[in-house]
Amino acid sequence: MRALSAVVLPALLLAAAPGLAQLVPDPGKPAPAGPRGAPPPTAAPPGQIPGQIPGQIPGQPPGLAGKPPPLYDLPDPAPARPGPPSAPPSGAQPGSDPAPRPPAGKPPPLAPGERPGAPQREVSSGTGFIIGDRQALTNDHVVRDCRSIRARNAEGRDIPVTVRVRDANRDLALLEFREAAGPPLTFRSGPDVRRGEAVMTYGFPLAGMLASGPTLTTGDVSALAGLADNRMHFQISAPVQPGNSGGPLLDLAGNVVGIITSKLNAQRVAQRIGDIPQNVNFAVKGEEVLGFLRENRVRPRTASSGAPHTAVEVGEAVHPSVLFLRCLG
Template sequence: MATMPRLLFLVPVLVGLAAPPALAQSEPFRVVNRTTAPALALHAVRSGRGDWGGNLLNRGPLAPGAFFALRPSEGAGCSFDLRLVLQDGQEIVRRNTDICTDRTVVMTLSGAARPVVPAPDGKPTPLPAPAAATARPGVAPGARPNPQARASTGTGFVVGPDQVLTNHHVVEGCSRIFVRAADGRTLPVPQAPASDARRDLALVRAPGNPGPALAFRANPVRRGESVVTYGFPLAGLLSSGPTLTTGEVSALSGLADNQTQFQISAPVQQGNSGGPLLDRQGNVVGVIVSKLNAARIAQRTGDIPQNVNFAVKGTEALDFLRRNGVQPVLRESPGEERSAAEVGEQVHPSTVFIRCER
């Protein structure tokens, strides 16, 4: 059996808001070579890192059917990018793999392999990956959630007939997805969502009329505007129903000047991921995506940041929806604000709870 080297990772500063199963992050996990060719290189880095780091197979190839055991360092998080380079000139890449959910990561050629070509320096260089994501099994009509399954949860909202918008990380790696509408009906998702990992957006088809489509704001958003969030944070701990919070648009860009996101002061928690960010007229201006990890920042700076959260901009969501065949509803927002309670009542029928089973 291969040895278990200790890996070092950067401290994460963002927290995704899908509610994951609670497992210790520093427990070992295994990467299995489920191919017919030996692997000459294995790379495992925290998701979002700009390079692949060193080759972990420094003591020899990983035989077909064999596994390599790794123990992440403390604070490395649950999300890893993995790369397996085979002797026959192919590689397998799996991004945003949740090792807290599944301690055995199977690397297989099915739908995941990319040919590699030699570069001038003799190192393998992968060809561009196909744009389409590998399809995952859908859920048969009438199927019900499995209460014994490992599951995470998030929020979504209706953007068209039977179409629900959420975050990519809410539905990534799911074997089955269910949508619970505002009227209490649970709708199985019959096919793999359309996803954009860069924007962290996904479009879920949920036949059965999950609710009316929300309108997106047509005019630009200004810094300092009041906003409302609506979603399902900390499912099983807080209320089983949706939760409303209020705040402002703090900045017109996200972490590290990310121009695809807003920074907001409205409080959000795990489970809010994929929920709508609304102006005070009830129109969508963004999609809740993440919060700053206050504990990690406090460890590094000695100061605890207050209500630093992020949402994908509505303009990015509109472009994603149009590219996937959805014609969103657009509406101008007049100057007069409505109460947060009125906004919540307006969006309630269109906001859904999402369950991801693995």
Template sequence: MALPRDKPPPLGASAPGRPGASPGGRQAVSSGTGFVVAPRQIMTNHHVAEGCAAMTARLAGGQEIPATVIAADQQRDLALLRTESDPGPVLPFRRAAEVRRGESVVTYGFPLAGLLSSGPTLTTGDVSALAGLGDNARQIQISAPVQQGNSGGPLLDLRGHVVGVIVSKLNAQRIAQATGDIPQNVNFAVKHTEAVDFMREHGVQPQLEEGGAPRTAAEVGEIAHASTVFLRCLR
């Protein structure tokens, strides 16, 4: 039996409960995650920013600031946002292009906002495959659990370097209908090399690092915390 190979559902989340009105009278309709990639520059997914009349970013300290989309790439599913005030320290990308199967990775983001903790959530897992669904060469497959709202969050190695941007998870319901079995922990991230190329194409210089001592997942989370933001889409 052929498996469904449609695009996995994106991980942007609908706004929980009653959407709150912004000062401009707009309503929060969905949410996602972003992270600081350059001074006053935040990266997230295209599908998180798509169709938003305005966006806000809630910083680690709780401040909420406006964010404006300055570049988007639907094929890569990436977007860059600009803020007028400092959103936090820049998260470095891994300089080396290679990511290995079995490599341990950490996610950091805001899944299921309004249902789970209002603060960020950390999960751990491994790189499962070096391509996404249908051999999508722009993505990698990971076993770290992700949920709606994780979209646009950083995927980090154990040295605290970004190796991907969380984007989607396998449609477990459709796979179960086709095979009778529920797949577990089949999730996807845009490769860090794609994110770096996207930034450079739009005149933004990424911070690249290599080496460094291995850290615990908790230590990696502490690095990510100050640089990862909760995004709201307003319409």
């Protein structure tokens, strides 16, 4: 699935949370009677609903047996809203994103591999940010299946983008442009991020449904590891929605300390434990991002964390460096 739909975690999740890996039948609901003349149904094994294929979720197609509902969502890319690009946002589905109306005059140049006259439609959208001369970062899942990619910078220019390298394990992608897009952000080189430290996100959640411009949210680093004790991630309380993925996680000095990547599937968790978790979101740690860049011989700006600023000041400082990404297919 893309956008609001979820992605199944591997066996690591099941090992970390076995109590959440199965649905348990309602003890107060009687088993359905079999057809006349049919032998009575045999008792189902513990944890399995009578008549259910082992490992299958109730209401789930048999082809998906053995795959429990995911607890882990990749919140982006946000799916594009169907219909003409100029259609109004009313009635759009959550996470939808209308494609901006192309400017009048000469069409934008084709990206490498793009065929002249080939029909393209906007599939999804996400966030990225500039890290150097004609280079930017985002999540791998934001650009994974794009036929071509367009970036809109703070000036409103529509810039063709190519993917230089991807890392599916870290969920990172290094992007390149044909032209300068804006000033680079600075990565924090120290001190280490601490539990409880205040952070901010800056990106384009639910573009076309919410504000068409960037959104800033604030929160804290809740834990120094992610789901199933994933040491590549921070858990954060700053709200994350479809369209946020690939955006920077910032400290109070405006330095990058991570990249937004995913969120807990609160609805799925509520179905299993009867309670709704709140603000459980995840970001790739800055040290993982810097390792990815070093491996690919990219040297971003780095600095020690400086004096704290207000959220307003940080937002104004990073605004020219954050990109709205459109995946075309």
